[in-house]
Amino acid sequence: NSCSNCIRSGAYCMWCKQLNFTKPGKQKAARCDTWAKLVERGCMEGDIISPQNILTVTKNNILSTNAFVKDEPVQLRPQEVNLKLRPGFGSFVDKTVLPFTNTNPEKLKKPCAEKEQFCQPAFGYRHVLSMTANDADFKREVDKQRISGNLDSPEGTLDAIMQAAVCGDRIGWRNSSTRLIVLTTDDGFHMAGDGKLAGILEPNDERCYMDNQLYTKSNDMDYPSVGQVASQLEKNNIQPIFAVTKNMENVYRVSRLSFFQSFFLFFFLSFSIVINVNICNAVTY
């Protein structure tokens, strides 16, 4: 029933903005159709909205016919595209209470190994940079990130995704754009119920609690469940992309964090390829 919903609903869906295009009493959804159908029903071509992606194809070799003779067969075209995105960035560690994080004051300040020079105190989730058209801002903020640490392997990943999903304009999501979250991590995640280990009984209420770029309920509210996160991703029209280390493949594959979309991507790359910085947990929007 809106232009943005229409355009997102399928590759060939377009919106007719022409005045009085719909008959009185007709639903607005009648404005959404394919180009041919809209024209057939009398919509002027200049009134049809169908935004194009800005992308450049940088590698587009022809498909192999003698695939198995020598080199790797080319089975996909194009092989490489350059897509203009507006990136944002956030990072996460875990709840800063026992048994997740060592609460010894010295260890809170520097939770990494002794010899580690660049270590920042642990935190739940920090939104670092709102979406920007300036790639240099993004690169600068990512480069500034320092590693951190905590006691147990699973991290506060779902807390981070939840806040990134529900915090709307605080994160910088635009209404009409396609929304992606790229999750970069080398570890699994805590989920609803794990908070009890730290005496955190309040269930996650799926609302935004950000102050000064930090998630303020990290130590007061339980982690959300996978279902809660998946539902909020869907509600906020966000497509997750998992850029996790190979050993985490199954953890994220079977997590059903992305079951609501018919297609999704998994990347199994080293961090240096995904983001050129030594960080362990990040959400890039």
Ligand SMILES: [Ca+2]
């Ligand atoms: Ca942890």
